[in-house]
Amino acid sequence: MAFNKRVKIKTILEQPPIGSEVTLMGWIRTKRGNKNVSFIALNDGSILTNYQVVADPSLISEEVLKKCSTGACIKASGIVTASQGSGQNSELIASTIEILGEADPEKYPLQPKKHSLEFLREIAHLRMRTNTFSAVFRVRHALAFAVNKYFNDKGFFYIHTPIITASDAEGAGETFKVTTLNLNNPPKTADGKIDYKQDFFERETNLTVSGQLEGELAAMALAEIYTFGPTFRAENSNTTRHLAEFWMIEPEMAFYDAEDNADLAEDFLKYVINYALENCKEDLQFLEGRLAEEESAKPADQRTELGLIDKLKFVSENDFIRITYTEAIDILRNSNPNKKKKFQYLIDAWGADLQSEHERFLVEKHFKKPVILTDYPKEIKSFYMRQNDDGKTVAAMDILFPGIGEIVGGSQREERLDVLTKRMEEMNIPQEEMWWYLDTRRFGATPHAGFGLGFERMVQFVTGMGNIRDVIAFPRTPGNAEF
Ligand code: 4AD
Ligand code: MG
Numbered sequence: 001m002a003f004n005k006r007v008k009i010k011t012i013l014e015q016p017p018i019g020s021e022v023t024l025m026g027w028i029r030t031k032r033g034n035k036n037v038s039f040i041a042l043n044d045g046s047i048l049t050n051y052q053v054v055a056d057p058s059l060i061s062e063e064v065l066k067k068c069s070t071g072a073c074i075k076a077s078g079i080v081t082a083s084q085g086s087g088q089n090s091e092l093i094a095s096t097i098e099i100l101g102e103a104d105p106e107k108y109p110l111q112p113k114k115h116s117l118e119f120l121r122e123i124a125h126l127r128m129r130t131n132t133f134s135a136v137f138r139v140r141h142a143l144a145f146a147v148n149k150y151f152n153d154k155g156f157f158y159i160h161t162p163i164i165t166a167s168d169a170e171g172a173g174e175t176f177k178v179t180t181l182n183l184n185n186p187p188k189t190a191d192g193k194i195d196y197k198q199d200f201f202e203r204e205t206n207l208t209v210s211g212q213l214e215g216e217l218a219a220m221a222l223a224e225i226y227t228f229g230p231t232f233r234a235e236n237s238n239t240t241r242h243l244a245e246f247w248m249i250e251p252e253m254a255f256y257d258a259e260d261n262a263d264l265a266e267d268f269l270k271y272v273i274n275y276a277l278e279n280c281k282e283d284l285q286f287l288e289g290r291l292a293e294e295e296s297a298k299p300a301d302q303r304t305e306l307g308l309i310d311k312l313k314f315v316s317e318n319d320f321i322r323i324t325y326t327e328a329i330d331i332l333r334n335s336n337p338n339k340k341k342k343f344q345y346l347i348d349a350w351g352a353d354l355q356s357e358h359e360r361f362l363v364e365k366h367f368k369k370p371v372i373l374t375d376y377p378k379e380i381k382s383f384y385m386r387q388n389d390d391g392k393t394v395a396a397m398d399i400l401f402p403g404i405g406e407i408v409g410g411s412q413r414e415e416r417l418d419v420l421t422k423r424m425e426e427m428n429i430p431q432e433e434m435w436w437y438l439d440t441r442r443f444g445a446t447p448h449a450g451f452g453l454g455f456e457r458m459v460q461f462v463t464g465m466g467n468i469r470d471v472i473a474f475p476r477t478p479g480n481a482e483f
Contacts (some may be wrong), residue, residue, distance in 0.1 A: 006075070010046035016080055016090035023077040024092060026098065027129060030112045031068050039085075040068055047130075048135055048282050051241065052083065052091040060097050070112055071103030071129070097164035103258060109125045117470055126475055126481050132290055135283035136471055139276055140459045144228070146275035147249055147455075150268055151226045159218045159225045161211030166203055169213045170382055171429060174235045175206035176244075178284070198417075209450060213384075213437055216413060217253035219448055223280065226251040228455075230454055236478050240467045241405065242315045243456060245476035252450035258386075258395040258412040261449035262372050265399060266320050269370075269453070273316045276462050277309070284462075285308055292466040304403065308464040320370040325393065326350065328373055331366060332358050339445070356405040362401045371400045383427045385411040386447075387419055397451065404461050410451020417441040 006025040007017075026044030033039050035057065041050035053076045055065060063240060068074060078094040085091070109123050110130065121125040127133045148158065164178050180200040181187065187195040196204040211227035218225045227250045234244060251264065276284065288308035295303045323331075332338055332347040332354075345355045354373075363371050375388060376396040385394035399408035414420040420441055424431055431438065461472040469475040474483040 006044075008046040009042070009044045009049070012051060012080065012090070013049060014081075014194045015109045017080055018090060019079055020080055021077065021095075022080055022092065023075060024053065025075045026051075026068055026073070026075060028068055028072050028103075030070060038065055038068065040074075040076070042074070043129075043134075044120070044132055044386075048138075048286055049133060052088050052156070052247065053078075053092050053094050055094050055097060057185060059095055064097050064099060064307070067099045067102050068097065069103060069105045069108070071105075071108040071110060072099060073101040074098065075100055075101075076408065082275050093120075098359060109141045115256050117467065119344055121469055121475075129472070131286060132240055133470070135286050136459070136463050136465060138278045139283050139463050140288070140442070140471060142276055142280050143459055143462060144455070146272045146279075147228060151251065154224070156224045156226050159211075159215060159222075159227050161208070161214040161218075161227045161229060162207055163230065164201070164205050165208045165214075166201070166205050166433060167213060168206065169208070169210040170233070171427065172209070172233075175209060176232050176234050178205045178207060180263040183440055185396060209396050210451065211250050212252065212450060213434075215250050215450060216384075216448065217436070217440060219252040219254045219450070220446070222446065223254045224251070224384050225253075237357075237477055240469075241457060243461075243472060243477060244466075244470055246472070247455035247483055249292060249453045250450060250454055252448065254446050254448045256447060256449040258374065261410055262322065262374070262397055262414060265397070265410065265451050265453075266372070267357055269399070269408070269458075270316045272458065273312050273462060277312055277316065284312070287465075289462050294466070311464075312462060315370055315401070318369055320372050321367045322372045322374065322401070324375040325354075325373055325377065325396075326375065328354070328358075328362060328371075331362065335366070336359060351377050351379065359398075359400045359405040360402075363405075368402075370402070373398045373400060378423075381411070382411050383423050383429050384420070386414045386422070395449075399451075401457075401461055404457050406454075407461065410449065412447065412449040415441060415445045417445070 004251045005021045005023055007026065009026065022041060024044065026042040027044050029041040031038055031040050031234050036417040038055040040053040040055060042053050043050045057065060076092060076094045078092045079095045080090050081093050083089055083091040110126055120130065121180055128137055184361050189195045209231055215225060215227050230245055231248045232245050235242065237270050243285050246470050329347060329350050337343050338347050343357055347358065374397045375393040377392060378387060378394045381394050381396045385396050387394055394411035397410050401407040415437065421431060456468050456471050460468055463471060469477060
């Protein structure tokens, strides 16, 4: 007989097969009881809820029962029976229990009590065995599935763009180098520089910061595409919103202008949120309770007004605000925190880059709704964004979310070869190496647009987790690449 004839706890809870013999496998969360009977709370990851396994010492040996401690993995077979106890409709009366893996109670770090998120980050290899993290990762899965479903249903094609590249799409110089050269003794050129001609790719390469540029190439053939892959940024930002390795979703569409782009982004974000609302009810309710507890520890004026689920509904049911950068600057300049010098970075002149304190003021205090900010000064945006007729701004769009700040960045792209190359010159972007990118402007160019959604920021928003390190299984941040 195959080993895995298990039934998932989720399946049993949905439709208890009362009277049937089943086999469950999972990890013990707790065991309680007395010398006459033991109650084991079993979790197999399929669902938040534990399932009660009843172990009668006349059937299960003392030796086995002793090994049934928190964290141990067991295989339990028996009859599903209507439960007498409160808290569950059915339970498993075990006829056999097999210990698959013991967990020494003296050493197992996860005790059935509340652990801090900071502590759990140090044991990220075990933290998915907690209610909070198993809920977060089930929701993360559902969101990833919703992303693919949304684009698939709309006829977009999923393109896998390269992870190793020779370009820095955002031009911010925050790349991780990729090399097989001996770092202790790298080959040098005549003028003393590292000779990348002798490196694996015979050129300097790095991990990608964005799949956009290759995404644009695909959009010039398949018209509507998206990427969904890991991206890497060596920015030394130790914040609750930055990772060195994160996942980004980047749709890119031929025949879209800036407004089409914003329409798609808004519809997409709402769809993904709604998908979670419909498909992750139990986990979201649990995460809402967790967040409420966390919020209640804060001073009253810093608490958010809406519960997690109401917040998600609010965002999915209301139009996003759309304003230009110029309008936002006016609002910020005249805002109380600016006048009272409460912002760390005061806004005085047009052209200032917006910091997250400004973005959050607009979203959380001023509009109390997600905001799509458009038409930024060209000086603070990337070379590929389409220049507006005013000569000062570009057709950029950032989407700002409550509690998160920037969740999406995108733009209409500069499809005019002469305007693009002039801008690249001004910004010192090497054109020879980007010949393939420029070719799309030479052959069959068309207006096109796209955006990038930071997947972890989306997971943060939906789960209510305050720190981005808690929504990716094994976070990569400055000084941290454990696990
Ligand atoms: O605004 P960004 O830098 O835009 C791009 O990379 C464009 N190429 C996207 C496009 O138009 N196709 O990044 C997009 C999003 C941000 O809005 C943010 O949500 C997320 O990626 N992001 C990060 N998430 C976690 N950690 C980081 N260090 C991030 N940097 C950006
Ligand atoms: Mg951005």
